[in-house]
Amino acid sequence: MATKFQQGALFDASVLGQPVPMVGEQKDIQYFGTIARSVLNGPETTGMGFWSINPYVGCAFGCAYCYARYAHRYVLDRTATANPEHDEMQSARDTMPFWLAFERRIFVKQNAADVLRKVLRHGSERHQALLHGDTIVIGTATDPFQPAERRFRITRSVLEVIAEHPGLSICIITKSPLVTRDIDVLKRIARNSRLTVHLSLISLDRDLARRIEPRAPTPEARLRALARLRDNGIETGINVMPVLPAITDSDEALEALVKAVAERGASYLNTCSLRLRATARARYLPFIEQEFPHLAKRYWSTYGRSDKTSAAYSERLKARVGEMCARYGVPFGHNGRSGEEEDQAEAVAQRFLGDGQLTLELDAPDRL
Ligand code: SF4
Numbered sequence: 001m002a003t004k005f006q007q008g009a010l011f012d013a014s015v016l017g018q019p020v021p022m023v024g025e026q027k028d029i030q031y032f033g034t035i036a037r038s039v040l041n042g043p044e045t046t047g048m049g050f051w052s053i054n055p056y057v058g059c060a061f062g063c064a065y066c067y068a069r070y071a072h073r074y075v076l077d078r079t080a081t082a083n084p085e086h087d088e089m090q091s092a093r094d095t096m097p098f099w100l101a102f103e104r105r106i107f108v109k110q111n112a113a114d115v116l117r118k119v120l121r122h123g124s125e126r127h128q129a130l131l132h133g134d135t136i137v138i139g140t141a142t143d144p145f146q147p148a149e150r151r152f153r154i155t156r157s158v159l160e161v162i163a164e165h166p167g168l169s170i171c172i173i174t175k176s177p178l179v180t181r182d183i184d185v186l187k188r189i190a191r192n193s194r195l196t197v198h199l200s201l202i203s204l205d206r207d208l209a210r211r212i213e214p215r216a217p218t219p220e221a222r223l224r225a226l227a228r229l230r231d232n233g234i235e236t237g238i239n240v241m242p243v244l245p246a247i248t249d250s251d252e253a254l255e256a257l258v259k260a261v262a263e264r265g266a267s268y269l270n271t272c273s274l275r276l277r278a279t280a281r282a283r284y285l286p287f288i289e290q291e292f293p294h295l296a297k298r299y300w301s302t303y304g305r306s307d308k309t310s311a312a313y314s315e316r317l318k319a320r321v322g323e324m325c326a327r328y329g330v331p332f333g334h335n336g337r338s339g340e341e342e343d344q345a346e347a348v349a350q351r352f353l354g355d356g357q358l359t360l361e362l363d364a365p366d367r368l
Contacts, residue, residue, distance in 0.1 A: 020079055020107070022088060024151060029060055029104050030088060031148060036109040039116050039158070040126065040136070050171075051130065052140040053116070055154035058106035059142040061175060061216040064287040065242055068141040070279035072102040079107075099283040103215070106148055113157035120165050127165065135169040136162075145176035147215075159185045166192030173198045173239070175216045177225035183232050190234060196267070199226055200239045203248045204257050211291055212244070223264055230265035238266045238330075242274040243317055245302075245309060246295055249273075255324050262328035269330050271321045273314050276307045 023033040034057075041052045058072045080086065080093035092105040120127045130136065138144050144155040162170060163185055170193055172179065179186075179197060189195045203209050204219045217225075229236040238261045243249050261269060276284055281303055289296045302309065318333070325332035 020083065020086065020089065023108060023110070026147065026151070029106060029147075030092075031152070032089075032105065032107050033110045034107045035111050036115055038119070039109060039112045040119050043134075046140070048137075048140065050135040050137050053112070053136060053138045053144075053158060054141045055109050055112050055138075055144050055158055056106055056142045056146065056148055057109075058102050058104075060103055060106065060146050060148065061143055061213055062103040063213040063216060064291075065212070065244065065274055065276070065280060065284050066102070067275070067277055067280045069099050069102040069283060070277075071141050072105075072107075073098040073279065075107060076101055076105065098279070106146075108148060108152050109154060110152070112154050113161050116158055116161045117164075120161065122165075130169075131167045133169065135171055137171045137173065139173035143174050143176060143216075144172065145174045145178040149176075149178055156182050156185065159189065162193070163188040168193040170195045171198060172196070173200065175200045175213070175222060177217055177221045177228075180225050180228045183229070183234065186229075186234050187232060195235065197229055197234055197236045198239045198270075199229075199236060200241060201257065201261070202240055202243065203253060204260055205253065208248070212247070223260055226261060226266060227264040230267070235267045236265075237268040237270060240269060240271040240321065243271055244274050245313065246298065247292060249317065251320065254321055258321065258324040258328050258330060262325075262330045266330050269321070269325055269332055271317060273309045273317055274303075275309075276303045278307075281307065 020032040020034055022030055024031040039053055039055070041054075043049055043051065046052055057075050059066065059068065076089070076093050076098070080089040083089050088105075092101045096104065120130070138155065138158065144158075149155050159182055162168060168189075170189060172195075174197070179199075186195060186197070199222055201219060201222050202212070204223075206218050206220070209216070209219050226236055226238070240254070240257060243254075248254075258269065285296075285299060285303060288299045292299075322332045
């Protein structure tokens with residue numbers, strides 16, 4: 001499936017051209033309120049095979065491999081230019097590295113629920129399209145249950161609107177156990193629509209996870225969330241994405257992860273290896289130099305030239321994880337229900353894989 005992101009489309013140019021008052025601070029994070037003109041991004045604007053909603057622009061979890069930073073950079077640049085008197089905006093643009101601004105200066109789409117309700121009003125053209133099988137994915141560019149959500153509850157308000165509209169197909173992608181706060185709404189949605197939650201988890205190693213995803217919830221918290229969602233009948237898959245070559249890809253680590261999610265009733269498991277586009281590379285490769293200096297040469301020699309690992313690496317990864325899933329009884333590579341949803345899982349994987357074949361592998365692959 002081709003995935004060509006148009007600059008700005010992934011995350012909503014809709015917030016541009018509006019006042020952006022600071023609506024909150026939390027330690028070193030500042031939140032700015034925006035009035036979005038639209039919140040439901042169509043496949044034609046994002047290049048993805050589904051509709052998407054991102055209640056926030058920017059993400060406090062700060063994963064070193066995050067591919068979505070460029071989107072925030074675009075919004076920050078444009079917003080600062082349009083608001084020359086806005087000191088915080090100017091300062092964020094002019095003094096912060098763009099990758100850090102993504103994590104510390106977060107835009108909150110305060111009117112997301114109202115805009116969505118208008119778009120989905122019964123009988124509207126868009127509602128009809130969504131009733132005919134199109135999927136809405138919540139959290140394609142930022143985590144919808146990041147810390148901001150505890151305070152602003154924008155994602156919950158969006159879910160409330162979705163619960164009013166039966167017959168939809170909804171997928172939520174998150175790393176956060178905060179999603180369990182909204183189990184009541186999720187159950188209402190699941191009664192009348194197709195709902196899947198994708199919990200992202202790349203490692204069970206707490207210390208390792210903290211180095212790579214410094215402000216994201218611990219692996220244990222995510223496992224508890226998985227169990228709770230499944231206990232409440234919510235279909236919940238695990239995205240082991242992205243697998244980081246030579247860091248999270250050992251047989252032992254992957255098997256422990258598969259076993260742990262199987263024991264908690266994961267509905268299925270998807271995986272893919274790391275892909276680094278330009279802005280992600282600008283953050284991730286210096287991170288490797290600092291945190292994993294023994295791997296720096298190998299990473300630079302592979303990802304310095306390209307954003308991909310090799311097809312052979314990817315195939316070996318899928319074969320190994322597929323075999324582990326079969327051993328522990330977790331459906332692999334799809335969500336185990338229908339071809340349509342399989343397509344959706346593939347589309348979600350494309351968030352990381354992009355539109356090309358994997359062609360390179362690390363210089364000295366020692367695993368998989
Ligand atoms: S949780 Fe997702 S959007 Fe947020 S920093 Fe991590 S990879 Fe990026």
